[in-house]
Amino acid sequence: MGELARPRTSGLSSIIKAYDVRGVVPDEWDEHVARRIGAAFAEFVHAESGATAVVTAHDMRDSSVPLSRAFAEGVLSRGVDVVEAGLGSTDLLYFAAGSLDVPGAMFTASHNPAQYNGIKLCRAGAAPIGQDSGLVTIREWAEHDSYERVPTRTASIGQRDLLAEYAAHLRGLVDLSGIRPLRVVVDAGNGMGGHTVPVVLAGLPLDVVPMYFELDGSFPHHEANPLDPANLVDLQEAMRRERADIGLAFDGDADRVFVVDENGDPVSPSAITALVAVRELAKGRGTTVIHNLITSRAVPEIVREHGGEPVRTRVGHSFIKAEMARTDAVFGGEHSAHYYFRDFWRADTGMLAAMHVLAALGEQSRPLSELTAAYSRYAASGEINSTVADATGRTAAVRELFEGEGGTVDELDGLTVELADGSWFNLRASNTEPLLRLNVEAPDAARMVALRDRILEVVRA
Structure with missing residues (x-):
């Protein structure tokens, strides 16, 4: 050049x-x-x-x-x-x-x-x-x-x-050797999961069906971003075709993992956070679990029900890791499918989270959809992005509307409003783009859709 x-x-x-x-x-x-x-x-x-x-x-x-x-x-x-x-x-x-x-x-x-x-x-x-x-x-x-x-x-x-040492360390944290046989479809998205999955899961009672394991930085099949539902379509189709027990989709650098059940339906990262939190709490080596403010309200509820202490943080790995260090938390989870483990230097690892889910599934006889249903209590919108010219002004308009109706407001990270019926939403401005990111949760789907559409009408006015 x-x-x-x-x-x-x-x-x-x-x-x-x-x-x-x-x-x-x-x-x-x-x-x-x-x-x-x-x-x-x-x-x-x-x-x-x-x-x-x-x-x-x-x-x-x-x-x-x-x-x-x-x-x-x-x-x-x-x-x-x-x-x-x-x-x-x-x-x-x-x-x-x-x-x-x-x-x-x-x-x-x-x-x-x-x-x-x-x-x-x-x-x-x-x-x-x-x-x-x-x-x-x-x-x-x-x-x-x-x-x-x-x-x-x-x-x-x-x-x-260090690949063999990395694999041995993970296998020492989650023992999969005694689980029932599972058929697992893994979509590596031509990213680094195609390099690590074969070594970490080798020799275990898992029939792994590989998808896009060839390392290719041009991403010829789809973007390595499972947060976008469009990038899960191939995995969902394969799940139905292969009659598999579970599907795993890794992002490009394999620090995040998304889970799909036997019906091809995505399992929310909040449900995975709650499931893994329960497993970590059961070890009896700590009680604190970190969750960011966009995860489902089911997460702190379930953590408390299992004797844990939930701690709510801002979105982002530096905030999660800082709180984990301050509180000596055993585990942390985010809505974006980042999962953090004290036993892994408080760092995020999609592979270790996947192994926990495989263990939870393989240690009992129910299908994944039934296993995870207990951790999915509310209806969520997922993250919805809106391009806006004046993020500050649109956020202020939303705040004014819901404060006038008695909503409880906090500004830990963007605008979070809790409503009397148990619904809540968070509206955050992107750090890098002219976007507002909306997440809504409600006791049922009808209330979630109504609240979501009402907020978007103001945001996109």
Whole structure:
């Protein structure tokens, strides 16, 4: 790429988001930018904790290897060693940062389309780095690319394959060896689940039907974003065709998992949160469970019924992980199908969540739809996005309407309103787009639809 076409590091604020680095390659960032971010990251973790090594991993996108290698060059330039874990899921990178006790960098754009790439950064022990906990400093240092410290050591780079160790660690947390045989359809979406699932689930009483396990960063079959119902259609059809017991869909970097029952119906992430929470509470090694404010009200109800203490947080992994550390929570779940485990360095792992669901299903005889029905108590809209020119004004209009009708309001994260009939909704502005995100829940479907449509009428006026 010519010098004049090179992305400007002075514009790093456009690609360094609230939780990670994310942007179009090469238009918004390239190897030159990655090298400078690598140097800034190495300097940051060395200044903060004296770190002398970092571990990297990357997904299957065409740009991931050159970007990760350029990042490594930047790290080495600051006298900090690099351990390359190679191909991996994001939770494999968290395993590496946790088990090796070094800071880490994962090269992935998760569920974003092929032209994107990004970096998820963490401290040693997989502790998060977000906008309020280091990303701003890393961005500023990368922009200036000037450091007072003179490295006193010559750094080195090496490779380490951690996939087998990662699989063994997960299998040590959830024992699937004694469950009844299950037929499992897995849609990896041409993402990193196709790399990790065969190793983690090998030799277990599972008849795995693979879908799109070929690693392909162009995503030829569908986007690796199971949050969009359109991307579950192939899995749902396969479930009916294969007469399988359960379906699993991973996103591009396999840190999230979505579950489909034997009828091809999606199981809400809130129900999975409640199910896994009950299993973690049953171990008797802690009582606190974290849930973000958009998960179903069934989650805190069920946690309390099983002797736990639910703690409500803002949306986003840095908030979840901070609350888990503060409260020593055993587990945390989000509406977006991110699941966090104290036994996994408080990091999110779709694979471990999937294993818990497989264990819960295989340890009893009922079908998945019956098993999860107990954790699904209310009617939910799912997340509905509306493009708006004035998010603040539209939110204020919704607040005024429902406050006038006696709704209870809180602003922990966006606008949450609880109504007298047990219904509630949350309206949040996107951090990166001119969108308002609406989630509605009610005691039954009719009330949910009526409330949803009434709010959207104001939002989209």
